[in-house]
Amino acid sequence: MRTDMLIGGEWTTGGGPAFTSLNPATGEVLAELREATETDVDAAVRAAQRAFVSPEWGGLLPAARAGLLLRVADLLEEHAQDVAALETRDQGQPLGVSAGFSVPNAVEHLRYYAGWVTKITGITAPLSVPDVDYRTRREPLGVCGLITPWNFPLMILVWKLAPALACGNTVVVKPAEQTSLSTLRLAELIEEAGVPAGVVNVVTGGPETGRALVRHPLVKKISFTGSTAVGREIGAECGRSLKKVSLELGGKAPSIIAADADIDASLQGNLLGGLLNSGQVCAAYTRFYVDARRHDEFAEKLAGAAGTLRLGDGLDPETHLGPLVSAEQVEQAARYVAIGEEEGAELLTGGSRPDGALAAGFFFEPTVFAGVRQDMRIAREEIFGPVLTVLPYEDPEELAVLANDTDYGLAAAIWSRDIGTANRLARQVKAGTVWINMMQGLDAAAAWGGMKSSGLGREMGWEAIEAYTEVKSVWTSLV
Incomplete structure (x- = not known):
């Protein structure tokens, strides 16, 4: 199983201390991984930024980007049994959940958002200004930081990853330190699908790694799923730096x-x-x-x-x-x-x-x-x-x-x-x-997210397309 980090198309051990991932059914060590340092996070973000403006990704035609997402979905489905077993060993959920729900749901999301790639449109609107043509464009944000939880590691990652890539963004993923292995396996499949280097980067580690990602000035959006306490900290940090943020937090x-x-x-x-x-x-x-x-x-x-x-x-x-x-x-x-x-x-x-x-x-x-x-x-x-x-x-x-x-x-x-x-x-x-x-x-296709202390923003459906794009107004003089 893969335990290195993926940064700019290269698999690296990173510079931080080692930590273990345990099999919760036995308490035994399943794998040893490395904590990403601030330097590792910076390298991943800068790799994502280079990929964002590269012709290999930024210049890719929408139909080609959709094709890559469909290829990732096909590969995940092809390896579904092995990925589900890995998820079960690392997280503990029964195979009936991992193979019957988590992996199929991830495949569904990849295919659903592949369908959106060629349908992300702006509008035209009549203005009360003479001799002007007005339209809007939906454009990608740039580098997005995706911080995922340990309860459904693969599935919730894809809830964020699929729309982010569909809109043309690049990402740095920080999985929960307890359950990083299915994320790294998906990163391998993304490479195999032909997604350009640097478009998807994965850094492993705990809270300090997450803080470095949230605070990085080149990151334009953070999407976080986890506890309300941590979500409040992330929301406050994003507010100070004026980053876009989506938070799916706790519930009762x-x-x-x-x-x-x-x-x-x-x-x-x-x-x-x-x-x-x-x-x-x-x-x-x-x-x-x-x-x-x-x-x-x-x-x-x-x-x-x-x-x-x-x-x-x-x-x-x-x-x-x-x-x-x-x-x-x-x-x-x-x-x-x-x-x-x-x-x-x-x-x-x-x-x-x-x-x-x-x-x-x-x-x-x-x-x-x-x-x-x-x-x-x-x-x-x-x-x-x-x-x-x-x-x-x-x-x-x-x-x-x-x-x-x-x-x-x-x-x-x-x-x-x-x-x-x-x-x-x-x-x-x-x-x-x-x-x-x-x-x-x-x-x-169904919007998902919380009210009150359960979060901000929505995932899934068209709402996720809105969450990973921003609107630009274009005015053209007709005289």
Whole structure:
């Protein structure tokens, strides 16, 4: 597996100290990588800037650029099995997620944005100025810094990379230090596809590497997915330097089970919506609002279903839930379980690490709390692990207020047999995405992003084209 950095078409070890990537299913060292220094980041950014103005990329016709993206998509699809297995070993997600969702979604995004390359247009508009022709052009920004998270490393990278390249930008990618390997493998495939040197650069490392990329004066845009705390720092830095910025941050998604909902029918969607990738999903359903008269029934059925899920190595086809990504995430989940019990919530299932054969890995049992109050920390703070909370409500008129009583606004779910009720709540809930009677769904054509502390800007769809371009006005005298 590739562990070097890609800078200007050359694979290099970089000048910083070594760090390890662990297999979260076993705790064993999977690979050793190098921390990019400020000098390495500068070299990558300058390589991207040279590529941006080069005839090999900057002068490439749109149809040719689209062809390169399609070639990358074909190669990723051709190597999908190996890339998915690498993602599972490095991140922990079961093969059903990596091979069935993450890699296919990345391929879909590459093909979708390849289709946009030849359709990025400006407008003409009538002005109240005589003898003038007016039009606009959408032009690429330049060098874009893409900082990606550890929960879906490959997929979320492509959400950023595909539109950035479709618009004609060049990029420097900084993957999460816990999960860099699928990014480096994709960089190999990008080279094989014939994308010119310097168009895509990858630097590895932790927070200091990311700071160097954010602060570099030649970087015109930062796209970041990660925690709200880090997003605030990046947003402030980009504000000072007047860089464009997109931030997809944390979440604490409510799932509203209306009084008329079919609990049995909604159970599977809520279980999967809360525990996909072991709960390491920004849009995971983690706050379940259930009519007080049916709270116990729902909580017990949810806990019973969660207790049947099989923990194991993601490479095992029998595994339902893989490990958390690191020991730190296990400790965080355990800490919040202790907090929930101290606050008086009722622990129905889970709440600890498994023993025996799984003890060496970063596993945590799927956990369900019942009788949770709105003011409890487990109902308000992002845990990013397999910890679900069930909250009873008395008055349906308070549902939107309860769902919105959070700093976050990334996503929400609503379950109701009454389409009017469901859509009224969808209007009232402050979230970037609302799913009605379904678990999370994603598509390259559907805008994605958060409100409030869940971020700024949108990815996917036409909105991503807007995010990676700027508009130029062109005036022409006709006399």
